Amino acid sequence: MKQHPTQLLLCLFFLATAFTAGAVDRPNILWITSEDNSISWVGCYGSKNANTPNIDQLAREGFRYTHCFDNAAVCAPTRSTWITGYYAISIGTQPMRSRYAIPHDRIPYYPDQLKKAGYFVGNGGKTDYNIGNRPDKDTWVGGGSYEQRAPGQPFFTIKNFGDSHESRAFPKNTPIKTDPAKMTLHAYHPDLPEVRQTYARYADAVGNMDRKVGEVIAKLKADGLYDDTIIIYCSDHGGVIARSKRFVYSSGTHCPLIVRIPEKWNEWWPAEKPGMTVDRIVSFVDMPKTWLSLAGAEVPKGYQGRIFLGPDTEPAPNYHLSFRERADEACDNVRALRDERFLYIKNYMPWAPNGQQLRYMYNMTATRAWHKHHQEGKTDAITGRFFRPRVSEEFYDTVNDFDNVHNLIGTRQHEKKVTELKSALRKRQLELFDSGLLPEAMRVRRAEENNVTIYDMVRDPKLYPLEQYLDIANLALARDSKNLSTFVEALSSSDEGMRYWGICGLFLLELKSKPALATIKAALKDEAGEVIMMAAWLMDKLGDRTAADAALESLKGHKRSDQRLYECLLRWMGRKVFVPGAPKQRQRNNRRKAGPVTGLIKEWQIIGPFKDKKHGRVEDFGPAFAKDAKWQPITKGFEPNRIDIQANIGEHDDCSAFVRTTIISPSNQNLSIRLGADDIVSGLLNGEIVKDNRIDLRKGENALILKVIDHKKGWRFTCALTKGGKAAEGLSFNATGD
Numbered sequence: 001m002k003q004h005p006t007q008l009l010l011c012l013f014f015l016a017t018a019f020t021a022g023a024v025d026r027p028n029i030l031w032i033t034s035e036d037n038s039i040s041w042v043g044c045y046g047s048k049n050a051n052t053p054n055i056d057q058l059a060r061e062g063f064r065y066t067h068c069f070d071n072a073a074v075c076a077p078t079r080s081t082w083i084t085g086y087y088a089i090s091i092g093t094q095p096m097r098s099r100y101a102i103p104h105d106r107i108p109y110y111p112d113q114l115k116k117a118g119y120f121v122g123n124g125g126k127t128d129y130n131i132g133n134r135p136d137k138d139t140w141v142g143g144g145s146y147e148q149r150a151p152g153q154p155f156f157t158i159k160n161f162g163d164s165h166e167s168r169a170f171p172k173n174t175p176i177k178t179d180p181a182k183m184t185l186h187a188y189h190p191d192l193p194e195v196r197q198t199y200a201r202y203a204d205a206v207g208n209m210d211r212k213v214g215e216v217i218a219k220l221k222a223d224g225l226y227d228d229t230i231i232i233y234c235s236d237h238g239g240v241i242a243r244s245k246r247f248v249y250s251s252g253t254h255c256p257l258i259v260r261i262p263e264k265w266n267e268w269w270p271a272e273k274p275g276m277t278v279d280r281i282v283s284f285v286d287m288p289k290t291w292l293s294l295a296g297a298e299v300p301k302g303y304q305g306r307i308f309l310g311p312d313t314e315p316a317p318n319y320h321l322s323f324r325e326r327a328d329e330a331c332d333n334v335r336a337l338r339d340e341r342f343l344y345i346k347n348y349m350p351w352a353p354n355g356q357q358l359r360y361m362y363n364m365t366a367t368r369a370w371h372k373h374h375q376e377g378k379t380d381a382i383t384g385r386f387f388r389p390r391v392s393e394e395f396y397d398t399v400n401d402f403d404n405v406h407n408l409i410g411t412r413q414h415e416k417k418v419t420e421l422k423s424a425l426r427k428r429q430l431e432l433f434d435s436g437l438l439p440e441a442m443r444v445r446r447a448e449e450n451n452v453t454i455y456d457m458v459r460d461p462k463l464y465p466l467e468q469y470l471d472i473a474n475l476a477l478a479r480d481s482k483n484l485s486t487f488v489e490a491l492s493s494s495d496e497g498m499r500y501w502g503i504c505g506l507f508l509l510e511l512k513s514k515p516a517l518a519t520i521k522a523a524l525k526d527e528a529g530e531v532i533m534m535a536a537w538l539m540d541k542l543g544d545r546t547a548a549d550a551a552l553e554s555l556k557g558h559k560r561s562d563q564r565l566y567e568c569l570l571r572w573m574g575r576k577v578f579v580p581g582a583p584k585q586r587q588r589n590n591r592r593k594a595g596p597v598t599g600l601i602k603e604w605q606i607i608g609p610f611k612d613k614k615h616g617r618v619e620d621f622g623p624a625f626a627k628d629a630k631w632q633p634i635t636k637g638f639e640p641n642r643i644d645i646q647a648n649i650g651e652h653d654d655c656s657a658f659v660r661t662t663i664i665s666p667s668n669q670n671l672s673i674r675l676g677a678d679d680i681v682s683g684l685l686n687g688e689i690v691k692d693n694r695i696d697l698r699k700g701e702n703a704l705i706l707k708v709i710d711h712k713k714g715w716r717f718t719c720a721l722t723k724g725g726k727a728a729e730g731l732s733f734n735a736t737g738d
Contacts, residue, residue, distance in 0.1 A: 038238030054214030062260030085303030092454025117297035120149035125160030168205035194369035441562030476505035529561020608657025
């Protein structure tokens with residue numbers, strides 16, 4: 001049938017109208033995040049220190065969640081959980097600044113799903129996803145402004161504010177506006193002038209952050225979008241004075257969460273009316289799944305959280321899981337499970353004090369003053385605990401003890417609840433394939449040697465027998481000498497993970513381990529450096545310093561070990577000086593004395609800086625191929641784990657540089673490549689983008705170019721080639737290309 005032109009125009013009009021109406025019916029979503037502030041720094045949560053009128057107003061117009069918790073207590077592992085919808089411990093991305101690869105074909109980022117649903121997705125701020133083989137920002141529109149969207153297109157945008165970041169509490173020349181005398185201190189902090197001043201300076205920073213939150217909301221109103229937009233506010237974890245950020249106590253994980261839902265979607269309100277509170281437990285892992293549900297986008301089957309808001313709301317969880325592993329150079333391993341009131345903590349490395357050396361944390365005046373106060377013997381049982389070795393388990397009533405200073409483990413009154421939380425924690429670890437039961441370097445070696453990601457490795461019981469690891473770890477942490485024979489037997493296992501926990505069990509028995517002395521001495525020659533470390537420390541405790549020293553010496557440059565763990569061990573033993581707040585140059589010198597990272601390439605030429613910061617495509621490497629490019633050899637800034645660009649071309653911010661080398665391979669071969677940077681690094685091998693942690697070298701020359709990008713975090717990079725967890729053999733390098 002022939003259609004009249006007028007009818008055709010009418011059809012097109014109604015289709016366009018339907019599209020526009022559909023876009024309006026779907027909410028815009030604005031997610032405002034601030035860095036490092038727990039509920040202790042937000043007025044509507046009862047803070048006596050912070051002034052946050054704009055956030056408080058949002059709470060009056062929205063819904064304030066009273067039990068929202070971060071999973072990781074520090075930025076990069078938290079954001080890894082946010083972007084993937086998976087607990088970082090389930091995919092192996094929990095160590096800070098690690099960027100281990102995941103199977104991106106099976107784990108889509110939630111913005112990918114939003115784009116498929118027709119949303120504009122923008123993020124002009126922080127990414128820091130801590131995940132390899134995919135550039136952080138390739139899923140977002142640069143700049144992050146919803147003004148870049150198509151007409152009628154719904155948007156999902158993130159506005160992140162670093163004004164409340166930990167660094168804002170570092171000493172500065174600017175005056176402090178808030179009165180230090182009016183600060184209310186956490187019970188675990190000593191009342192020192194430096195501590196009060198740091199609190200007050202941070203209160204100023206939180207005020208600046210709140211002002212910017214207000215500006216974003218005001219712009220939304222001015223643009224006529226306020227009544228079409230769901231506004232979400234939360235912090236990225238707790239903080240910020242030492243023992244909060246990076247730690248699984250309440251002040252490190254209990255975060256503000258406020259959601260404002262316009263009247264037109266009032267059927268999604270989680271309580272009767274705005275201004276009310278919501279008491280259900282919300283974990284950060286719930287957020288990506290919930291945002292997709294609100295947008296009507298497809299939720300990937302593997303996402304591990306629960307939808308806590310909107311038409312598809314799922315039942316509230318009974319518990320929240322948190323974890324802590326390596327934070328910068330400080331190695332640790334902690335799991336925590338809590339309900340609305342009680343918090344259970346399991347310390348898998350109880351020999352490591354919470355207050356161990358972590359340079360960034362010790363940049364804060366309060367931390368250094370607190371440490372000095374402790375060194376002078378002036379702290380008490382509560383304020384000094386931060387610097388002492390820990391017990392294996394902790395248990396707190398967070399309602400009566402928000403600061404978690406009264407450990408109730410072992411009290412008869414709470415035996416039933418402790419048993420409940422311990423059992424639930426183990427069940428959750430098994431469900432999530434908790435990757436943290438092997439030391440970091442050990443699990444990386446195992447994944448590389450089997451040519452799989454950590455994600456896949458921990459899901460293969462032949463490669464990662466998690467139940468066995470949990471069982472022997474529990475025995476080790478019990479510190480019961482009746483388990484001595486079990487630990488001795490474990491040290492004869494072919495599995496270096498079992499041997500590690502076997503020696504840890506003997507170590508925690510201390511003098512009661514003497515009947516196993518022959519086994520301990522044999523462990524000094526173990527193939528795994530992590531086993532040797534603990535055996536050496538135990539021999540030292542048993543009085544044989546000569547044997548301990550010889551074993552420690554053998555670990556220098558050991559091919560199956562963990563250099564960062566080794567450095568920590570030396571400090572825990574008192575063999576290496578703890579230098580809080582050391583100048584940067586001294587820190588770098590210390591790193592140079594350490595053994596080199598496996599397979600690190602040191603032959604490079606460099607060119608830069610350039611203002612262009614695009615990456616991930618071949619065309620982004622254009623300046624590296626310019627005929628007039630003036631390449632210079634890298635001759636300075638070599639560190640054990642990376643190379644410092646700034647040492648070669650000077651200090652520059654918000655820019656990029658290119659480095660190149662020629663890899664000469666004796667044969668065609670497949671290798672693992674480890675690319676890392678303080679901010680972003682992208683690789684080009686033989687004209688093709690390096691997309692994952694595997695590369696194919698052809699026989700002869702292979703041209704490798706890296707684009708290293710700085711966003712004011714630092715300008716160092718790592719490029720290492722390994723095979724089976726060891727430095728690739730037979731390769732040579734020619735940086736000049738001659």
